[in-house]
Each structure stands twice: as structure tokens, then as C-alpha cells.
Amino acid sequence: xxxxxxxxxxxxxxxxxxxxxxxxxxxxxxxxxxxxxxxxxxxxxxxxxxxxxxxxxxxxxxxxxxxxxxxxxxxxxxxxxxxxxxxxxxxxxxxxxxxxxxxxxxxxxxxxxxxxxxxxxxxxxxxxxxxxxxxxxxxxxxxxxxxxxxxxxxxxxxxxxxxxxxxxxxxxxxxxxxxxxxxxxxxxxxxxxxxxxxxxxxxxxxxxxxxxxxxxxxxxxxxxxxxxxxxxxxxxxxxxxxxxxxxxxxxxxxxxxxxxxxxxxxxxxxxxxxxxxxxxxxxxxxxxxxxxxxxxxxxxxxxxxxxxxxxxxxxxxxxxxxxxxxxxxxxxxxxxxxxxxxxxxxxxxxxxxxxxxxxxxxx
Amino acid sequence: xxxxxxxxxxxxxxxxxxxxxxxxxxxxxxxxxxxxxxxxxxxxxxxxxxxxxxxxxxxxxxxxxxxxxxxxxxxxxxxxxxxxxxxxxxxxxxxxxxxxxxxxxxxxxxxxxxxxxxxxxxxxxxxxxxxxxxxxxxxxxxxxxxxxxxxxxxxxxxxxxxxxxxxxxxxxxxxxxxxxxxxxxxxxxxxxxxxxxxxxxxxxxxxxxxxxxxxxxxxxxxxxxxxxxxxxxxxxxxxxxxxxxxxxxxxxxxxxxxxxxxxxxxxxxxxxxxxxxxxxxxxxxxxxxxxxxxxxxxxxxxxxxxxxxxxxxxxxxxxxxxxxxxxxxxxxxxxxxxxxxxxxxxxxxxxxxxxxxxxxxxx
DNA sequence: TTGAAAGCGCTAACAG
DNA sequence: CTGTTAGCGCTTTCAA
Numbered sequence: 001x002x003x004x005x006x007x008x009x010x011x012x013x014x015x016x017x018x019x020x021x022x023x024x025x026x027x028x029x030x031x032x033x034x035x036x037x038x039x040x041x042x043x044x045x046x047x048x049x050x051x052x053x054x055x056x057x058x059x060x061x062x063x064x065x066x067x068x069x070x071x072x073x074x075x076x077x078x079x080x081x082x083x084x085x086x087x088x089x090x091x092x093x094x095x096x097x098x099x100x101x102x103x104x105x106x107x108x109x110x111x112x113x114x115x116x117x118x119x120x121x122x123x124x125x126x127x128x129x130x131x132x133x134x135x136x137x138x139x140x141x142x143x144x145x146x147x148x149x150x151x152x153x154x155x156x157x158x159x160x161x162x163x164x165x166x167x168x169x170x171x172x173x174x175x176x177x178x179x180x181x182x183x184x185x186x187x188x189x190x191x192x193x194x195x196x197x198x199x200x201x202x203x204x205x206x207x208x209x210x211x212x213x214x215x216x217x218x219x220x221x222x223x224x225x226x227x228x229x230x231x232x233x234x235x236x237x238x239x240x241x242x243x244x245x246x247x248x249x250x251x252x253x254x255x256x257x258x259x260x261x262x263x264x265x266x267x268x269x270x271x272x273x274x275x276x277x278x279x280x281x282x283x284x285x286x287x288x289x290x291x292x293x294x295x296x297x298x299x300x301x302x303x304x305x306x307x308x309x310x311x312x313x314x315x316x317x318x319x320x321x322x323x324x325x326x327x328x329x330x331x332x333x334x335x336x337x338x339x340x341x342x343x344x345x346x347x348x349x350x351x352x353x354x355x356x357x358x359x360x361x362x363x
Numbered sequence: 364x365x366x367x368x369x370x371x372x373x374x375x376x377x378x379x380x381x382x383x384x385x386x387x388x389x390x391x392x393x394x395x396x397x398x399x400x401x402x403x404x405x406x407x408x409x410x411x412x413x414x415x416x417x418x419x420x421x422x423x424x425x426x427x428x429x430x431x432x433x434x435x436x437x438x439x440x441x442x443x444x445x446x447x448x449x450x451x452x453x454x455x456x457x458x459x460x461x462x463x464x465x466x467x468x469x470x471x472x473x474x475x476x477x478x479x480x481x482x483x484x485x486x487x488x489x490x491x492x493x494x495x496x497x498x499x500x501x502x503x504x505x506x507x508x509x510x511x512x513x514x515x516x517x518x519x520x521x522x523x524x525x526x527x528x529x530x531x532x533x534x535x536x537x538x539x540x541x542x543x544x545x546x547x548x549x550x551x552x553x554x555x556x557x558x559x560x561x562x563x564x565x566x567x568x569x570x571x572x573x574x575x576x577x578x579x580x581x582x583x584x585x586x587x588x589x590x591x592x593x594x595x596x597x598x599x600x601x602x603x604x605x606x607x608x609x610x611x612x613x614x615x616x617x618x619x620x621x622x623x624x625x626x627x628x629x630x631x632x633x634x635x636x637x638x639x640x641x642x643x644x645x646x647x648x649x650x651x652x653x654x655x656x657x658x659x660x661x662x663x664x665x666x667x668x669x670x671x672x673x674x675x676x677x678x679x680x681x682x683x684x685x686x687x688x689x690x691x692x693x694x695x696x697x698x699x700x701x702x703x704x705x706x707x708x709x710x711x712x713x714x715x716x717x718x719x720x721x722x723x724x725x726x
Numbered sequence: 727t728t729g730a731a732a733g734c735g736c737t738a739a740c741a742g
Numbered sequence: 743c744t745g746t747t748a749g750c751g752c753t754t755t756c757a758a
Contacts, residue, residue: 053751285648416735
């Protein structure tokens, strides 16, 4: 029951040890036939290269680490898909850690990855309103590439995020195009993302003084039930006080609002139109398909990995030329949103039915 | 920026290399005075022990690896939460890999974990109907504890799963208790889990010949839209051919079916009752709260980690006593389901509203 | 492609 | 406590 080593594989395949090593690290230097031979031997033996030994001997980890605040948030799920796909494309593996909405755990995992000498780290911080990049880099002095996801910042460092302000503007402009006279906006702006979304809506409101915008700082992150209550309450207002367009800062709230409005006997979109704003397919589950933005997490994950790859190349170049990398530069990738106009704002798409609830199809 | 090694520390502190190693690994064997000396030297030099080298020289990681077929499947999400919590309780970190519904990638990640010398590996296989434990262990015989999740098997090895048969029986018995005369069952039994669920329903059907059970082998894994179409079709049948109770093999399909039935002008539960079967909170998003089973993934994840810990202890004991571990034994943890009877089968719970769509609250 | 060999930084085990 | 040494499994280099 001894461990299977590179020696065993070499013997099994009938080749030299160095050849096996080449299959692993420099595939281009090995003839396809030999390659097959070695690969088969590996499978037969269930060979798992000892990562510590590789690293110790001067190899490079082909692993990226991704620290998420909480799996199951739609955006995090999208990020992980995008990052996984892009990492694969560049020949990296992706390992994911779940911080369970706990900043300390997020840090701990980032540090674990750093200690593993991964080739790069992606961190999606909790992003409460006042988040700033940590003063002392989590990676210690080991200048491991690191990118913060879902964060817009002009501090030095690497960031990839959805353009939340643009999301808000897009939705608000849509409301105006649809002929809204009284727009109610709700959702608690607890996180940076939601605050930026709200600000985007506010900007459009200022540009259109003829339309009444009403901001309700209510509801929580993902409790659709809050949306239900608020929607119901809005629907029960006297007609002259009732909004004809409701924007929720998240899709989950919006979906709840639709049901709430319906439960009060009104129709969406005929009496009140409803739009979400964060492009979260997990919430697209009502009978009325929701107007919102296209999900952007996937793209944010991809861009994050691209930044990691880019940083790695910069480091490598720097080591070659001897010139140190300038660490005072801000690199911000911003993913542009697109409107997804659907039934809940009276836009009927060509799909056979407006019933689109393919759980996870857009993840 | 040359790397500081244990040698440098020893020289700086004026002690032997072995003493420095002892300070790190067996502090109790070092005199307090010497200790201070060494610690100071470490601080002065900014020494950081090379983890790869430590590991290579014979350490164990306090890390468990979890390989999931696809994040975003409700069950996988639940597993990751449960595993994370339980791992934390035992002082382990948990790293997650996403195989993206690809068997080869699942294998690859399991091997990566094995190569990282993790303390244990959890794998949730894709679980197509004919899954069996791999002949050649993925871990390369390095006897790393491994547990397969979501799998019922009587092969040697460790398995943790929800009792899918019991889930089916529970739902079917509920149908009979609710006075159903004609029960339609649908969902394609592509996976082991769904086949077992169907079998459980079938067993109850046999025991109750006075109730008509109709099995439609239709619909896919998570496309609620299929449920919509099927529900609509069933609702449009002539009254004497129309089922009064519909069981979907997954909650996503069931949620779709409810909307489909409603779109045909019938009422749930008054005209047709509907039940799901896999306890997936991500799908509990309709206006009518769904009868199904309590989500079990969380518990499966916990039990999986417990098995890992147990295996670890067995290995350690075996190494001590010299007696090898018996690897021909089957260890199967089976998590028992509970019925969650709600509005969709005419059971009205005490909750303020029957609108329960707290996305992810049960994850 | 082969075979041999150096060495990555550490742990554990040894005799003194 | 010291000083020394044998590996851990791998990558890289080199001559053949």
C-alpha cells in the first residue's frame, strides 16, 4: 500500500523518470505516443503528484484560490463558474473556499491559499459599505497575485467588478422609457453594490425632474418576503399615491414584490411595472418574467482570473529584467451591464412562454 | 530578499538546526531560555517556515477537500454548508472544487487534493444511474480517507447519502393520506437518486392497489419549464383522466408544475395537489408553498466529514497497533427524510403567510 | 528520449 | 541540548 510515486509511474510505463516529469511539466517536449503510455500508467496506478514535492523542487503551482463570502449567493455562484472556466482555459485548477459571511474566515482562507503558494488569489469581500483593501497584504511578502472581486476602488491594486452604477442607471432609464410617472425604489443599501445601484438610479432621477422618484430604504439582502410585504403595501395605497413602476435593488426583492402586488389584486405589469437590478437568475422564478440586467458575475469571475494571469506575467517579466513591479497602480476592470427587458415591465419577448425559470441555467 | 531557512535561524541564534525544528514542532522539549533565543532570531530574520518542505518531510494538512459536480445544484450547496460547518467544528479547513458536471475533472480534482496531502476527501459523484466506486482508488493508494456523498452502495468503502427511497415513500404515503385517487408521477429517472425516489413511490403504489399511480418518465433534472409544460398538459386532460395529485421527482419540476396547472385555470391544491421530493429550497419560490421533504444535503455534508474524521482516527490507531485497517467493510451513513407538508397539498401551516421564499435560508 | 545525480527546506532519529 | 544524517518526492540539468 505504499504511496505511488513518479518512480512507480515510470516503471509501469517503461520510460525514464524524467519523461514522466516532462509529461507533467513540459508536455510539448514529449511525443504523443509516449504521452499516452505515461498517462495510462498514471490512471492505472491512480497517481497523484505530490504537490509539496513539486513546489519544493522549484515547480510552480498551477492553482488559483477563490475566497467567496458565501456560496449560494447568486453572484458568488456566477463568479465561481466564470473563474473556473477561465482558469481551465489557462491550464489552472481552481480551489474555492467559503468564508460563510465572516471576514475573519475570509482572511484565514486567503492566508491558507498564500501558504499553499498558489499562483494567485481571488477574494470577493463581504463588501459592506465601507470596505477598503487591507493595509497589510494578506499574502505577506510573498507577492502572490491577488484580485478583489465585486469591488470598485481607486486604491492601488487589482479589482474586478460589475458596474453597479450603470446597472442602476439602465433600470431607471428603462422606467422612464416605459412611461413611468411615479417610480418607487426600495431595498436597503447595506452593501457597496446596492448603494452604487441606488446612486445610479438617483442620477437618472435628477436628470428627469418630471418623473417622481420615491426612495424607500427598506428590505434586506435576499429575503424575498420583504419584497412581498413592500409590494403589497405599495399596491394597497390610494390610486393617486400608488407608484406605477417599482424598482427593487435586487432581483429577489423584485420577485417578491411581484407576488405581493398580485396578492393585493393588482396586475404586473398592467397596474404596476416591476424591475430588479442585480441580474440574479436564482431569483427568476415567478410566473411573470422579471426585467433586470444580464447576470454579470460570470464575467467578473473571468476578468478576475485574467487579471491574475496578467499579474503573473508581469511578475515573471519583472524577475527577468530585474525591474520591480510598480505596486502603486490601480487596475480596475469594470463589467458593463445590459438590460434584460421582460414581461414585468410590459416587454414581451419572443420566447414561447414568458415562463423562464431554468434554475441555474445562467450560472 | 533571499529566503530565510531554518539553517539561517540556527546560525543567528547560535543553536543547532534540530533545536530550531524542536521549537517549531516540540516546544516542550526546549528550555525556555533557548526558546526565547530562537524566537528572537526568527523575528529578527522574519523567518517563515516553508510549508511544502514541512509537509514533504512528513506532515499532515488540517484541510479537507470537497469535490462537487456543480455548485449551484441545491443539494451540492447544502452539502458544502454542512461540510464546512462540521469541518470547522473539528478544526479543519475545507477547500471546494467544482467539477462542472465532468467526471474527468472530478477525478482530476480528487487527485489534486490527494497530492496536496489533505487529511481527507469528500466526493459527490455525478451519480448517473450506474455509478460504482472506482476500481483504482483516486488517491493513489496513499490511504487518504475518502467518502462518497449522495451515494448509496454496499461496496466496500465509505458513503453518506440521503435515503432517497424513504423520500419517495414519504411523499407517496402523504398522497394517500390526503385522499388521492389518481397520482401522476413525473421526472426522468436519470440519476440514481431519482431512480430510488421513483422506486420508493412504486413500493407504496404496490401496497395500495386501490389508488391509481401513473408514471410519466418525462422532464429533466432542473428545468422547471418542463414541469410547467407537463403540469399544464395534465391539467388540460378531461376530468375523468385528470390526476388529483401530482408528484414530481424534484422540487424544481414541482414548482414548475404548479404554475403550469394554474396557467390552465385550475387551482393548487383545490383541483390538483402537487408535491416535490428532493427538498431543494432554491426551488421554493412560487406563490404556493411546496410540499416536499426537509433538505438533507446539509446533514449529508456533516455526516461525510464525520466519516472522514472517523477514518482518520482508525488509520492513526492502526498505525500505532500495527494492525492494518480492514478495507473490505461497507460504511453507509443514511440520512432519514422528514415530510414538509404545506399548502400545495392542502396543508396550511401556522406561518403568517404561506409565501416562503427566503432564498437560501435553508442552505 | 535515457539514466544519473544534485538539491529544494524540513522532520525525525541518532549518538554524544 | 548538539551536530549530523537520512530521507520525503519532485524538478532540472547534463552527458550519453
